[in-house]
Amino acid sequence: MKKNSIIVLLLFTIITVTAQQSSIPEVEELLSKMTLEEKIGQLNLLTPGGGVATGAVVSENVEAKIKAGQVGGLFGVAGPDRVRQAQEIAVKNSRLKIPLIIGSDVIHGYKTTFPIPLGISCSWDMGLVEQVARVAATEATADGICWNFSPMVDIARDPRWGRIAEGAGEDPYLGSQVAIAMVKGYQGDDLAASNTMMACVKHLALYGAAEAGRDYNSVDMSRVKMFNQYLPPYQAAVDAGVGSAMSSFNDIDGIPATGNKWLLTDLLRERWGFKGFVVSDYTSVNEMIDHGLGDLQAVSALALKAGLDMDMVGEGFLTTLKKSLEEGKVTEEEITVACRRILEAKYKLGLFDDPFKYNDSSRPAKDILSAEHRAIARKVAAHSFVLLKNENDVLPLAKNAKIALIGAMANEKNNMLGTWAPTGDIQYAVPIMEGLKAVAPQASISYAKGANITDDKALAEKINVFGLRVTVDSKTSEAMLKEALDNAAKADVVVAVVGEASEMTGEAASRTDIQIPESQKVLIRALVKTGKPVVLVLMSGRPMDISEEFALPVSILQIWHPGVEAGNAVADVLFGDYNPSGRLTTSWPRNVGQIPVYYSMKITGRPGTDTFQKFRSNYLDAPNSPLIPFGYGLSYTDFEYSGLKISKSEIGLNSGVQVSVNVKNTGDREGEEVVQLYIRDVVRSITPPSRELKAFKKILLKSGEEQTVTFDLKPDSFKFYNSELEFIAEPGTFEIFVGKDATTDRKVTVEMK
CATH class of the missing domain: 3.20.20.300 (Glycoside hydrolase, family 3, N-terminal domain)
Structure with missing residues (x-):
C-alpha cells in the first residue's frame, strides 16, 4: 500500500472513531x-x-x-x-x-389540559402554541417527568383517521411552525433546568397518510411527495433542536419505519443532522x-x-x-x-x-393547575374556536337572554378534555352550562339533554374504553326530544352542543362515517323547525361532514374538545367577551367520498371545476371544492383588504421579495385577522400544487383601524424538492395570493430570472 493511501486510511479511521465518540467525556x-x-x-x-x-x-x-x-x-x-x-x-x-x-404522553397539557392539538393549531398563534408547551413542561416536570412524547407533527388529510386530532392539520408550512414552537416551549433555553423537558417528535414518518384513514395502516407515497408535503414538520423539529424522535407504526417503501435504515439513518441523521436518540x-x-x-x-x-x-x-x-x-x-x-x-x-x-x-x-401544589395556568387554558381555548356560520348575526348572545341549552355534552365534564389527555383529570373540567352561568349570571338558562350522543350501544361500548364518555339514557328518545322542544319554546335562542364524544377520535378511533350521529341530527332538525334562532356548538376531534347542518338556518361555532376550561371559554365567545379568531387548519369535506380533499391539490391535465364538465376531473354528484376551505373562519367584525403590492416584479434565483397588503377592520368590534399568503409556481420541472401556504400573520385591529401587513419572503419560499430531491428554485412565474383563506383570488406576480 502506498504511503499516501495509508495516511488517508488512518485519517478516515480517526474521523470515523471521533464521530462515533460522544462530545461528553x-x-x-x-x-x-x-x-x-x-x-x-x-x-x-x-x-x-x-x-x-x-x-x-x-x-x-x-x-x-x-x-x-x-x-x-x-x-x-x-x-x-x-x-x-x-x-x-x-x-x-x-x-x-x-x-x-422518565417519559410521558403530555399531548395537549398535563393536568391543565388545553384544547386538542388540532384545535390549538387553529389559533394560528405561535406564541400561544409555545406557551401551551411551556405550561405543560412546567407541570409535568413538577410531577417528576422529564421526557415528553410530543409534539405529534404528522400531516393529515384524511379526517377518517382518528389521530388527526393530535396534529396541526393538512399543511406542511403551518405544521412546521407549530412543531418549532412546541419544541421551544418544551425544551426552553436550558434542557438541564428543572422545569424543562426533552421533546420527542413523532411519528417518524408519514403516519398521517395511513391508507383508508385506518389507524396503524400501510403508507405508500413517492419520495417527491414525502419531501415536499409530509416531511417538513419533522425536519423543522430537528432543526429546532428536538432531543428525541419516535418511529411510526406504518411502513415506508415496504419497510416498517421502526426498522427502516433509509428513514432513521440516511434521512434523519445523515441528511438532517439529527443528534438525539x-x-x-x-x-x-x-x-x-x-x-x-x-x-x-x-x-x-x-x-x-x-x-x-x-x-x-x-x-x-x-x-x-x-x-x-x-x-x-x-x-x-x-x-x-x-x-x-x-x-x-x-x-x-x-x-x-x-x-x-x-x-x-x-412543586405540584404551586405549579400544577394553578390559577395562572387555567387562565392561559381559557385563553387558548377561546382562540382555538372557529366560527363557521353566524346566521343573521345571532352571535354574540345578549347576557340577559333566555337560553335553551340542549345536548348530551352541554352539562357534563366527561368529554371536555378530548382524546389523548391521559394525564388530565375530568373532575377539574368546567362544563359548558357552568361556564355560561358564570359569564352571564343575568341570563335565564334551562337545560335538556335532548338526545343521546349516539343510540348505538355497541358503539358506545367502544367509545367508553377509557371511562364513561357516552351514556344511553333510560328515557326514550321521544321523551328527551319533547323536553328539549319544551325548553326551546320558552327561550329566545337555542344553544345546542352537538358532535363527537372525546373518544370518537384519537388513537384506534378511525371512522368511516364522520357525520354528526343520527340521534343528534334528529334533535337538530327538530330544533330548527321551532323557528327559534339555533346556535350549534360543535364539538369534535376532526373535520366533520356537516353538509346537512351547514345548509340549515343555524349558526355554527366549532370548539373541538376545548380542555379543562371548556365552559368558561365557550361562554367568553358566545357572549362576545372574546371575538372568535380561529381559522381552520384542515379543509372540511362535503361528504366522506370526497376524501382526501385539501387546498394544495394539484391541477391536473384535465382540471375540473365546481361546475360539472364531461371528460374533466369532476364528480357527477358533488363539486370538487371542500364544503369549508382551509384557513376559513368568521369574526364578529369584518375585515377589508386593499393595496396588495410587491416590492419587485423580477427577482433572481436566490432572492426574496417583499409583499404588503392593507387590512382594515370595517366592523364595530375589535377583532383579530389571520392574513394568509400563498404561492403558486406556475411552471416548473415537476407538477406544482395549485398553491402553497408560505407565510401568515395574525393581527389585532380596533374598529375602523387599518394596518399595512408586510411579508418578507425569503429565497426558500420559492424552492421545492425536484425529482432528484434537490431543494431548488427554478426560473419562471410565481403567483402570490394574499387573503382570508386558501380560496382568495387576490394576487400579484413575480418573475424569477
Missing part, C-alpha cells in the same frame, strides 16, 4: 465501564403499570430489571415521590447507578413480526441496524440482541452507539448531576 468514561448486558439495558423502555394507560401491554418484574441494569427509562409513572422511588432503585441498587429517564412507538419493534419481517430476534436486529436506539415496552432488544451479537447479526459497536445516545440525553437533562432534580414534592 463522562459518557465515554461510563461506556468504558459498562458490560454488554448493561448497554443493552439502557435501550429498554418499560411501563410498570398502575399509572397512565397508553397501550395494551404492561411490563413485568420492573423493579428487578432496574436493579439488574436492564432498564434505561420508564413511562406511565408520575408524582415526585413515586418517581423518586423508581429513581432510587436505579441509582442506589444497580451496579453503575445510571439514572432513569430514536425510540420506537409502543411495541412497534415486535409488531414488525406481523408486518412479515421475521421473528422477534430478526426484527430487533433489523431495528438496531436501522438506527433505532430504544425499544418501547416490547423488550426485543433486551431478550435477543446478545444472541444476535453472538451470531454476527449485529455488532457491539451498534449497541454501543445506541447506548451512547441515550446516556447523552440523560446528561443533557442533568440527571447524572442530580437524579432527583424533578422530585421536589413542594
